[in-house]
Amino acid sequence: MNLLSSARIMKHIFQYRLHWNERDTHYQYKIPGSPKFMGPRDAVKLIKDKETVIVCGIGGNQRISILSWALREVFEETHHPQNLTLITAAGLGGRGKVPGTLEEWAVEGLVSEVICSHFETYRAIMEMAEEGKLAVHCIPLGIMAALVKAAVKGEQSVTSTTGVGTFCDPRVDCGSEVFIPKRYSPDINNRFSKGLITVDGDKLRYQMPKIDVAMINAPAADAEGNIYIENCSTICESKEAALATKKNGGKVIVNIGKLIEKKPDQIFLTADQVDAIVYYPETEQTCSRRHDDPMLCLTDHFEGDVESGLETVRLMNKLGGITPKRSKSQMCIAEECADLMQQYVAPKSYVNIGIGLPELICDTLQKKGLLSNYTLFTEGGVIGGVPAPGMFFGAAVKPDKITSSPEVFELANERLEATVLGFLQIDSEGNVNASKRGEGALNYVGPGGFIDLSCAAKTVFFVGAWMAKGEVHTSHGVTEIKKRGIPKFVDKVEQITFSGQQALKAGQNVFYITDVGTFKLTNEGMTLIKIREGIDLQKDILDYSPMKIIVPH
Known part of the structure; x- marks a missing residue:
């Protein structure tokens, strides 16, 4: 990597760190005749007390930052929605340091249960669990993905030999119930009185509650409300989550970073599969990079060589203090x-x-x-x-x-x-x-x-x-x-x-x-x-x- 390219990346990371906590949750972008387009605060007000919300993404990819900030603000102002069940298959936290992650949801009363596979980045959420303010359930990531896909067909459980003999197996250890506060009553949401994993013959049966709301980060939408994923770095279980939610009669909220012309052959989710679209220009493709200026090396049509892409990723991690010395x-x-x-x-x-x-x-x-x-x-x-x-x-x-x-x-x-x-x-x-x-x-x-x-x-x-x-x-x-x-x-x-x-x-x-x-x-x-x-x-x-x-x- 030449000196000029390195300097540009250094400037980018500096600017990102300087402004990473800035946001405008009152931002509004509406299209006449298309009520699906709304501001972030209006979108999160669609979520009701005790609903189950799934958020898709992994690591620094597909963060719904503006929606997380808006949800926290609305809750702190109105005390609603209360006692949500948050499903997040992979880790989408910020280790207690990075703003705009799902750690914004770590407010007492907003979330009563978290179902996830990996918790290392969720410091603020796990602090609440430590204090007995919410319950934490753990299910392996691949099983969570299978559960979301099964939910598209209206099924709430899957059986698998995956996890037999591990802590997931109730015969061996805790099953899904990683942290259940002593004062906690499953009657809050009336869902998990027996945990989420049971023994079923020589397999384990995993279950997940019905999804009421899906919150998804996607690159773009057209004026009709169709959703597109061109230049995404990941899509995780976004489509399955949306379809499962609609199967349940729930609401799908999509946070986008670009508006584009209709491309019928590239539609990821059709307008009728989406209830709310929040266009916000600062929405990120991946950590620090907006959808309107994506990291092309992380896309499936990058024309450069692998080494140049790796150099970019390594330098950004190094500048962010992520890369350990080996x-x-x-x-x-x-x-x-x-x-x-x-x-x-x-x-x-x-x-x-x-x-x-x-x-x-x-x-x-x-x-x-x-x-x-x-x-x-x-x-x-x-x-x-x-x-x-x-x-x-x-x-x-x-x-x-x-x-x-x-x-x-x-x-x-x-x-x-x-x-x-x-x-x-x-x-x-x-x-x-x-x-x-x-x-x-x-x-x-x-x-x-x-x-x-x-x-x-x-x-x-x-x-x-x-x-x-x-x-x-x-x-x-x-x-x-x-x-x-x-x-x-x-x-x-x-x-x-x-x-x-x-x-x-x-x-x-x-x-x-x-x-x-x-x-x-x-x-x-x-x-x-x-x-x-x-x-x-x-x-x-x-x-x-x-x-x-x-x-x-």
């Missing part, structure tokens, strides 16, 4: 994972790459010239290209196709060859905790699509550090533990997000790649198959870890 030891983990992928994953296979350290595997595959060997996809419904890291998670650079979340999870269930995921803890049975950092709501992460993808993949690669808060240095191929930390490989994990027992039953290949060595799950247990040069087997691994380890002779 150590040589972490680079070695990525190298080992890439090598194992070459051995176990056939070319042209579908592969999913998770968030965090797994993103480094994309960089490694690219440097090795191996990225084109695989078709990558994201939970947001984006197929091909390179998954975008950081605040753009869910989108991809130069994707081949942008489809819906339900469709991409169906693809995963049918054809996913491998997934690369991070972890918090791993235990003697090969179980993985990727959802719970510790006690309390603020330490609850949630699985996102982790459970769906780890259940669907034929081969699973878990990548991460051997210890927490320790120091492992690698230099010239030799690894040394400089400071001992807290073991991440334990006898029993705090919460099961991946079941080793179920994986063995399913015949999956499961690898655990760390900065001291690599393990494989076998019928005998957690088997050490590789140790890094410089690491002492007895002192650094066997004596240190509470996990039962099998060392082949």
Whole structure:
């Protein structure tokens, strides 16, 4: 990237941070003879007390910022709507820092229940849960996508083997009920007295309440009220949510950033499938980029090369303070994972790459010239290209196709060859905790699509550090533990997000790649198959870890 391009991006991020909390919730754009077009405050007044509202999007993509601000203002002025149930399949928060996210809904009395798959970005909402001011239910992301699609046909539940043996399984742990305040009564909305997950034979039955309101971010509309998605970065479950809502006789509210001429062959939602359209020029395609000035590298008709798009995304993340510095030891983990992928994953296979350290595997595959060997996809419904890291998670650079979340999870269930995921803890049975950092709501992460993808993949690669808060240095191929930390490989994990027992039953290949060595799950247990040069087997691994380890002779 040349200096001029870098300077433009730096200026853009500076301007964005300077103005990111500015808004005009009284903005009005109306079209004579088309009552669907209205201002944000009028749109949110369509929402009634105790209704169930679904908001679509993932990460920094498809935020309905002006509607969230308007809803908060209207509630603070009128105390209505009250006790909403908020369904948001993926994380759309701002970690308590970024304005205009769904954390604007974190006002006591506005929301009484939240149903989601991933909570790490919802700091303000989880603070309310910690204080006993709302209930939190967790359902895996892929299952939530399936539930929304099922709702289009009027169905309120789905059955699946996904989640069996994990915390979602009421026989194992809490099921959907992650945080239910002691003073909380399910009679508030009279919906969740038994949770959202029950046992149904050898499967689990997942359910979701009927959707009353769908709130969607889309790029554009025409004067008739038809909705378009050209230049979107994701669409997630937007269409399914709209159709499910209409099936229930509910209301569909669409926040757009552009007005265009009618294009009959490109209509995403027809005017009769929409109840309210809020045109607001500042509406974003993705984090910091408006629909009228989109990041083309995240669209499916980007004409530039992948590298230039990745440079843009990386620089924006760096300037936003999102990108962590990666150590040589972490680079070695990525190298080992890439090598194992070459051995176990056939070319042209579908592969999913998770968030965090797994993103480094994309960089490694690219440097090795191996990225084109695989078709990558994201939970947001984006197929091909390179998954975008950081605040753009869910989108991809130069994707081949942008489809819906339900469709991409169906693809995963049918054809996913491998997934690369991070972890918090791993235990003697090969179980993985990727959802719970510790006690309390603020330490609850949630699985996102982790459970769906780890259940669907034929081969699973878990990548991460051997210890927490320790120091492992690698230099010239030799690894040394400089400071001992807290073991991440334990006898029993705090919460099961991946079941080793179920994986063995399913015949999956499961690898655990760390900065001291690599393990494989076998019928005998957690088997050490590789140790890094410089690491002492007895002192650094066997004596240190509470996990039962099998060392082949």
